Amino acid sequence: QDSLTLGLQLEPPHMDPTSAAAGAIDQVVYANVFEGLTRFGPDGSVNPSLARSWDISEDGLTYTFHLVEGAKFHDGTDFEATDVVFSLDRARAEDSVNAQKSLFAGIESVEALDPATVQVTLSAPDGMFLFKMAWGDAVMVAPESIETITTNPVGTGAFTFGNWVQGDSITLQKNPDYWGEPAMLDSATFKFISDPTAAFAAMMAGDVDVFVAFPAPENLPQFDADPRYNVLIGNTEGETIVAMNNARPPFDNKLVREAVAHAINRQDIIDGAMFGYGTPIGTFFAPHNPDYVDLTEMSAYDPEAAKALLEEAGVELPLSVKMTLPPTSYARRGGEIVAAQLREVGIVAQIENVEWAQWLENTFRNAHDYDLTIISHTEPMDIASLADPDYYTGYDNPAFREVIDQIAVESDPEVRSDLLGQAQTMLAEDYVAGFLFELPLHTVAKTGVEGLWINMPTQATDLTGVYWDN
Amino acid sequence: MNLLDIRNLSLAIHGTPILHDVSLTLEAGRILGVIGESGSGKSMTAFSTMQLLPQGAEPTGQILLDGQDILTRTERDMCSVRGREIGMVFQEPMTALNPLKRIGDQVAETITQHERVPRRTAMERAAEALRRAELPPEKFPMSRFPHELSGGQRQRVVIAMAIALRPRLLIADEPTTALDVTTQAQILALLKKLVREEGMGLMMISHDLAVVADMADEIAIMQKGRVVETGPAETLFREMQHPYSKALLAASTHAPERGAEVAETPLLEVRKVRRSYALPAKTPFGARREIEAVKGVSFTLKRGESLGLVGESGCGKSTLTRAILGLEEVQSGEIALAGAPVFTGHKPNPEVRRKMQVVFQDPYGSFNPRHRVARLVAEPFHLLPDTPRAERDRAVAEALEAVGLSAADGAKYIHEFSGGQRQRIAIARALITRPELILLDEAVSALDVQVRAQILDLLADLSDRFGLSYLFISHDLSVVRSITDRVLVMKSGEIVEEGPTEQVFDSPQHPYTQALVAAAPVLPDDVAA
Amino acid sequence: MSHSQTETGAPTEQGTLAAALRNRNLILGGLLTLVFLGAALISFVWVPYDVTQMAIANKIKPPYAEHLLGTDHYGRDILSMLMVGARTSIAVAVLAVGIGMVIGVPLGLWAAAKRGSLLDEVIMRGNDLVFAFPSLVIAVMITAAFGPSATNAIVAIGIFNIPVFARITRSGALTLWNRDFILAARVAGKGSARISFEHILPNVLNLLIVQGTIQFSLGILAEAGLSYVGLGAQPPTPSWGRMLADSQTFISFAPHMALFPGLAILLTVLGLNLMGDGLRDLFDPKLRRGRT
Amino acid sequence: MLRFTLTRLLSLCLSLAVASVVIFAAIEVLPGDPASIMLGVNAQPDTLAALRAELGLDQPMAARYLDWIGGLLRGDFGISYTYRTPVVEMIGDRLAVSLPLALFSLALTIVIAFPVGIWAAARRGSVADVAIMGLTQLGVAIPNFWFAMLMVLVFAINLQWFSAGGFAGWDAGLFPALKSLTLPAIALALPQASILARVMRSALLDTLSEDFIRTARAKGLSRREALWRHALRNALIPVLTIIGMQFSFLLAGGIIIENVFYLPGLGRLIFQAISARDLIVVESVVMLLVFAVIVVNFLVELAYAAVDPRLRAR
Numbered sequence A: 001q002d003s004l005t006l007g008l009q010l011e012p013p014h015m016d017p018t019s020a021a022a023g024a025i026d027q028v029v030y031a032n033v034f035e036g037l038t039r040f041g042p043d044g045s046v047n048p049s050l051a052r053s054w055d056i057s058e059d060g061l062t063y064t065f066h067l068v069e070g071a072k073f074h075d076g077t078d079f080e081a082t083d084v085v086f087s088l089d090r091a092r093a094e095d096s097v098n099a100q101k102s103l104f105a106g107i108e109s110v111e112a113l114d115p116a117t118v119q120v121t122l123s124a125p126d127g128m129f130l131f132k133m134a135w136g137d138a139v140m141v142a143p144e145s146i147e148t149i150t151t152n153p154v155g156t157g158a159f160t161f162g163n164w165v166q167g168d169s170i171t172l173q174k175n176p177d178y179w180g181e182p183a184m185l186d187s188a189t190f191k192f193i194s195d196p197t198a199a200f201a202a203m204m205a206g207d208v209d210v211f212v213a214f215p216a217p218e219n220l221p222q223f224d225a226d227p228r229y230n231v232l233i234g235n236t237e238g239e240t241i242v243a244m245n246n247a248r249p250p251f252d253n254k255l256v257r258e259a260v261a262h263a264i265n266r267q268d269i270i271d272g273a274m275f276g277y278g279t280p281i282g283t284f285f286a287p288h289n290p291d292y293v294d295l296t297e298m299s300a301y302d303p304e305a306a307k308a309l310l311e312e313a314g315v316e317l318p319l320s321v322k323m324t325l326p327p328t329s330y331a332r333r334g335g336e337i338v339a340a341q342l343r344e345v346g347i348v349a350q351i352e353n354v355e356w357a358q359w360l361e362n363t364f365r366n367a368h369d370y371d372l373t374i375i376s377h378t379e380p381m382d383i384a385s386l387a388d389p390d391y392y393t394g395y396d397n398p399a400f401r402e403v404i405d406q407i408a409v410e411s412d413p414e415v416r417s418d419l420l421g422q423a424q425t426m427l428a429e430d431y432v433a434g435f436l437f438e439l440p441l442h443t444v445a446k447t448g449v450e451g452l453w454i455n456m457p458t459q460a461t462d463l464t465g466v467y468w469d470n
Numbered sequence B: 001m002n003l004l005d006i007r008n009l010s011l012a013i014h015g016t017p018i019l020h021d022v023s024l025t026l027e028a029g030r031i032l033g034v035i036g037e038s039g040s041g042k043s044m045t046a047f048s049t050m051q052l053l054p055q056g057a058e059p060t061g062q063i064l065l066d067g068q069d070i071l072t073r074t075e076r077d078m079c080s081v082r083g084r085e086i087g088m089v090f091q092e093p094m095t096a097l098n099p100l101k102r103i104g105d106q107v108a109e110t111i112t113q114h115e116r117v118p119r120r121t122a123m124e125r126a127a128e129a130l131r132r133a134e135l136p137p138e139k140f141p142m143s144r145f146p147h148e149l150s151g152g153q154r155q156r157v158v159i160a161m162a163i164a165l166r167p168r169l170l171i172a173d174e175p176t177t178a179l180d181v182t183t184q185a186q187i188l189a190l191l192k193k194l195v196r197e198e199g200m201g202l203m204m205i206s207h208d209l210a211v212v213a214d215m216a217d218e219i220a221i222m223q224k225g226r227v228v229e230t231g232p233a234e235t236l237f238r239e240m241q242h243p244y245s246k247a248l249l250a251a252s253t254h255a256p257e258r259g260a261e262v263a264e265t266p267l268l269e270v271r272k273v274r275r276s277y278a279l280p281a282k283t284p285f286g287a288r289r290e291i292e293a294v295k296g297v298s299f300t301l302k303r304g305e306s307l308g309l310v311g312e313s314g315c316g317k318s319t320l321t322r323a324i325l326g327l328e329e330v331q332s333g334e335i336a337l338a339g340a341p342v343f344t345g346h347k348p349n350p351e352v353r354r355k356m357q358v359v360f361q362d363p364y365g366s367f368n369p370r371h372r373v374a375r376l377v378a379e380p381f382h383l384l385p386d387t388p389r390a391e392r393d394r395a396v397a398e399a400l401e402a403v404g405l406s407a408a409d410g411a412k413y414i415h416e417f418s419g420g421q422r423q424r425i426a427i428a429r430a431l432i433t434r435p436e437l438i439l440l441d442e443a444v445s446a447l448d449v450q451v452r453a454q455i456l457d458l459l460a461d462l463s464d465r466f467g468l469s470y471l472f473i474s475h476d477l478s479v480v481r482s483i484t485d486r487v488l489v490m491k492s493g494e495i496v497e498e499g500p501t502e503q504v505f506d507s508p509q510h511p512y513t514q515a516l517v518a519a520a521p522v523l524p525d526d527v528a529a
Numbered sequence C: 001m002s003h004s005q006t007e008t009g010a011p012t013e014q015g016t017l018a019a020a021l022r023n024r025n026l027i028l029g030g031l032l033t034l035v036f037l038g039a040a041l042i043s044f045v046w047v048p049y050d051v052t053q054m055a056i057a058n059k060i061k062p063p064y065a066e067h068l069l070g071t072d073h074y075g076r077d078i079l080s081m082l083m084v085g086a087r088t089s090i091a092v093a094v095l096a097v098g099i100g101m102v103i104g105v106p107l108g109l110w111a112a113a114k115r116g117s118l119l120d121e122v123i124m125r126g127n128d129l130v131f132a133f134p135s136l137v138i139a140v141m142i143t144a145a146f147g148p149s150a151t152n153a154i155v156a157i158g159i160f161n162i163p164v165f166a167r168i169t170r171s172g173a174l175t176l177w178n179r180d181f182i183l184a185a186r187v188a189g190k191g192s193a194r195i196s197f198e199h200i201l202p203n204v205l206n207l208l209i210v211q212g213t214i215q216f217s218l219g220i221l222a223e224a225g226l227s228y229v230g231l232g233a234q235p236p237t238p239s240w241g242r243m244l245a246d247s248q249t250f251i252s253f254a255p256h257m258a259l260f261p262g263l264a265i266l267l268t269v270l271g272l273n274l275m276g277d278g279l280r281d282l283f284d285p286k287l288r289r290g291r292t
Numbered sequence D: 001m002l003r004f005t006l007t008r009l010l011s012l013c014l015s016l017a018v019a020s021v022v023i024f025a026a027i028e029v030l031p032g033d034p035a036s037i038m039l040g041v042n043a044q045p046d047t048l049a050a051l052r053a054e055l056g057l058d059q060p061m062a063a064r065y066l067d068w069i070g071g072l073l074r075g076d077f078g079i080s081y082t083y084r085t086p087v088v089e090m091i092g093d094r095l096a097v098s099l100p101l102a103l104f105s106l107a108l109t110i111v112i113a114f115p116v117g118i119w120a121a122a123r124r125g126s127v128a129d130v131a132i133m134g135l136t137q138l139g140v141a142i143p144n145f146w147f148a149m150l151m152v153l154v155f156a157i158n159l160q161w162f163s164a165g166g167f168a169g170w171d172a173g174l175f176p177a178l179k180s181l182t183l184p185a186i187a188l189a190l191p192q193a194s195i196l197a198r199v200m201r202s203a204l205l206d207t208l209s210e211d212f213i214r215t216a217r218a219k220g221l222s223r224r225e226a227l228w229r230h231a232l233r234n235a236l237i238p239v240l241t242i243i244g245m246q247f248s249f250l251l252a253g254g255i256i257i258e259n260v261f262y263l264p265g266l267g268r269l270i271f272q273a274i275s276a277r278d279l280i281v282v283e284s285v286v287m288l289l290v291f292a293v294i295v296v297n298f299l300v301e302l303a304y305a306a307v308d309p310r311l312r313a314r
């Protein structure tokens, strides 16, 4: 058997990972169709990809990338240094619609030294630059194919884009001319099944071989008990938090936030909303990261303390607030449990279920019109975003900002690690949010499918190493 | 053996007794005339014979057809009996036809139901049946729908349906009430022929004593659910015993006392009225065809006058009625009541409408089946706002009693009444507000002579006391003669003769009028005395 | 036959009542409906367990002595949820059907009365427009404008019901307008509005009763769909529809979570339908027993 | 007839014109910005602005309306914001699933509902009637997805006769395509058939008490024959009305079923489009639906006239 059918919950809107934030796009094309200069490994490490190696100047400002040889785009054209220049210039251009344009903000210039060498000059040293180049938004695209990239992506990867039945499935074909280790599968089909029950049925009926990010954790024990299936449990970069609007009452008062933190029983939420899957977190940082500091004790479940804190804060009980919930299942379920827990200490959280569009517009972006919300931040290393006082969390702490600024330019790992620890502690001490858990990743696969990523350091379904073991 | 032998038939509907020990017999090749009081159970006896009783009816006794009891027969059996062995002409032809099926198909269905014949043959035979029922397909295409026919035409469709298979027993419930006398004569001749030549048994229910006297071999008289008298036709009328029978016969020649003065002021003026109906075009984009039902009719009706309108079935009388009432717009011509046009612009004039009431030719269809009779009768009060409730109730009770029903009947629904009772309810409704003009379209056709006499007296009395005027449409010339001052004779959408009633009937000028008068059935002289 | 026939024409109240009592459908339907209405009412003063209280440790228990109908995925008592949920579900469905009828039926009557006219065209095309909007889109629009709440769910479902009732009413009325008793009413000087209500409406009532009960059950289910996109009763207020929707992924191993709300909907709708059938018989003059 | 057709066409055009304004106005005011949804939580303001410009969202509403409507007139429905493909193609693809599915389930609905409704009406009050009406009750009250799941459990997971969902595509051949629509069609048809059967029964009971049924019986028709040949047609008008509504509804109303069977149908397209605020897609689809509903109702109206000659005049 050399073809594989994978189930995914979300269908990508189109195929260009460099012009939309939809993780669903990367989920299909990252590492399969498109490759960047560097790439993420299954453990989140940054590895060479189209850049086989690189030199960094002393001052940390100049990166010289040596490109792999013999790489070709799927349309047959060679992959050369000019393509790198094109791709990076396109992403950082004035009218670029790259969803992560900030990744390229530090780039001063990009030059092709020769067909196999590219030099990137930064405006300031950036310890994260290679990491940034591994993102799906920084993949290399062919200038000739830009016009039709949304429907017919042309990359350098081990799979070529096959066929897209909109609303139903996308098929990838093995690229026979791949420059590196060829793929072991002949073809792979992604089927898009958004309904959790349908996902269960499709898996059970054998319609799909693998379901990446299986949406209903309550069904996992059934698969686990079934010898025909393997359940892979990994982690993502998703810190799931009860965000509190630090910029307006009552949550501008740290005591109230602390009360909320103590009113929340993480384990109940993990059990009730995630059916036991998910690692508790005590701050805004992924627990599988080596720099993670376990601060969960600071916000241990303690309703009595919560009540005392509320009294100390002098708020009138019952305290009535609004909890806006986006449509994801962890948010809706978690929200219901959080509301029940808050009620125990005298906070009445009125639940308002909203659509994603409304959540983005009203809660996240413009108005920040919310008291509480639940959301998972899935970008890797996104602790820095909290430093922005205009961020929806409304957290405004100059000290924290300073630490984050230092991290950005620090390249000594030890110092960085220390700074990251400081930042994490500051967030926990300020009770910026109710920190719940790291979003788990469940992949259900038929027995015999090997080589799947267990964790999701970035949104991707890397099929290059996947094979059937029969 | 008798063809039909009804023995001690009793019937109750939802526990209310309707028939008591009814016994009747009929031999093949003979005619049994059933006459009697309206509401006496004639139709119910007929329905029992067909086993087509309404919900909740429980018959007891025996109905023997060829010695076999119908009441114990299975429904399956009955299906092969109905239509083939027993045919039935229903009293109310207007509602008896399926509105969505072409008349040809409805007649042909009787045939296809019982015989395996190709559709073409069935249609040919249906055409034949219709022709025999005086509805030749050349003139009245079989593709017509019931609503495109006049009352009398529909009645003939029902007759054609019943005789299509030449059943051995035909039950005809008032088969000619909607037919003009000439057509009636032809239909009666047809029935007679079927009986005499083909040995059919005919049970004929009728209020027209003259017709019955002419047709029947045996006569049964019914009253209050009982057969009060039976006997051979030749002798029965002369040797009647039962007081009801005597009263009935006496009533047949009753003429109401009329003393109303006819003023010279015209009340209703009809000028050059034309009304045509659109028939569906033959091809989707072809021109529409039209038939002209009323072709330029003019007449006036004076205040206090009772004007008769007689004429061929289908000549446009009912159409004219609807036009006068302002229910349908006419193509041309004017209609004015007391000087005011019934139509102003394209809207009926409410002022005018207040002064008119009508008794429709089809009493059953003209009542909402979901309202109680009291409410139905009170409906015209809508025209007179602010009548107190109590007064209305009193008026309703009074009106019902005036037409020979009881006030308690107001609580019933319309389907619980007999044909004649419905007609009386319609009359009660028309009279209740004492309008200036009442249009009566075959308003007494379903009434027994006694009740009819009562109603005619009532009409005459109201006219005397309140100056009511009538436009009286009827096929029964003796009735027209007794109640109207003047008469119009209509044929094919035109008025062919007009004049004082006595004069027109005694010395008819137009050939059609002469034919009409000649065809009118009369009781034999010695009986009528 | 000893019963007296009242001599006044008025139908006796006892007659109707007696007929109603003899009507098995009506009684059974009424009882069923009462049970659920009663449960809803009782829930205002007493429920076995507080439905806002969760017991995660005790989640997804099949029925047992302490929780007669088991517990849901948050360990809440399903019986209590059903009782409280009855309030939302019945209210939403009843009111939504009410809105649909109160607006849709007159529209349909009006359009039928003016068949073929511009007015008919305008009404019916307007209905088409509303009907064509997927209810989801209407729901999203309403939430966007007014925020989510049960009231808005009622409005959204009600709006969707309007064209349904309008069409049904019009179709029934069209044929009735050809009947002769309409002519009689017009002779009595009644305008089309009056005729529509006095003569047409009683004769399309059967259709409306049937459609009403259908829309009622669809309304309960629609509320579930709407609360999924955020419209509808917001948690923790339970509703039957949402209980069902929530139970979807548990169906393969905890069917009781779906079974009981499903049964509740089923029985309520069954009750209403029986009542509808009973009413239909009660109002059908031809089926009435003699006035005894 | 010619005039009739012309006035009908005119009415259709006018209705569509009015509908377009209403639809556009109603949908454009929805809060939520397509650009912001596409670019996600990390997008910078300048990037958002650039994308809005690219999509033409920076234009004033009137200009966008004219643009859209002008395109519609030329048969060009515009380019989807999120999918970046022509809306016509997307709708076409989805219709290739939804239309056959709607027809399929409507056919099933009719095939089930007619006999059932007629049967029940013929045996009013009998045990069979009560049982059948109880079942239709179940059909109306059972949530769609529940029944769908049940069928999937039985026929896809246990018996493995069908796949649990998905659409094989017409390229795969008629049989596989129909096969993949079978379970969804049944799931959609069940409640619709129940509804139709109930309406059918009720309408039949109304006509069965008319006088002409008695006439038909007098001709020797059995109760059942009278029902089939005379009552049925008279009961058809409300039934046709319901069928018309059901078809319009089935075209896009099966969102839940499309989700459960992960079919790429019109309903899911609307759902996705509205969630992503792909307004141009929503507007175009709703426009299409309005068109479909009007056409269907026009056909229903024609059917009325075909059934009832009294409705032909005027």
Ligand SMILES: Nc1ncnc2c1ncn2[C@@H]1O[C@H](COP(=O)(O)OP(=O)(O)OP(=O)(O)O)[C@@H](O)[C@H]1O
Binding pocket: B013, B016, B018, B037, B038, B039, B040, B041, B042, B043, B044, B045, B054, B055, B091, B415, B416, B417, B418, B419, B420, B421, B446, B448
């Ligand atoms: N469905 C019914 N329910 C109750 N009573 C009924 C019903 N149908 C008829 N009746 C009553 O039965 C009696 C006999 O009715 P039937 O129709 O046989 O009278 P009839 O002799 O044919 O009268 P007519 O000459 O007026 O037609 C009437 O008094 C009538 O009120």
Ligand SMILES: Nc1ncnc2c1ncn2[C@@H]1O[C@H](COP(=O)(O)OP(=O)(O)OP(=O)(O)O)[C@@H](O)[C@H]1O
Binding pocket: B147, B148, B149, B150, B151, B152, B153, B178, B179, B180, B277, B278, B279, B291, B292, B293, B312, B313, B314, B315, B316, B317, B318, B319, B320, B361
């Ligand atoms: N809707 C219609 N469409 C076509 N033709 C019609 C329509 N209504 C009536 N007609 C025709 O118009 C003519 C006049 O009908 P009308 O009902 O006025 O007759 P009538 O004089 O009342 O007859 P009768 O005494 O039989 O009741 C008839 O020939 C009939 O066939």
Ligand SMILES: [Mg+2]
Binding pocket: B042, B043, B044, B091, B173, B418, B419, B420
């Ligand atoms: Mg009679």
Ligand SMILES: [Mg+2]
Binding pocket: B150, B151, B152, B317, B318, B319, B361, B441
């Ligand atoms: Mg007439």
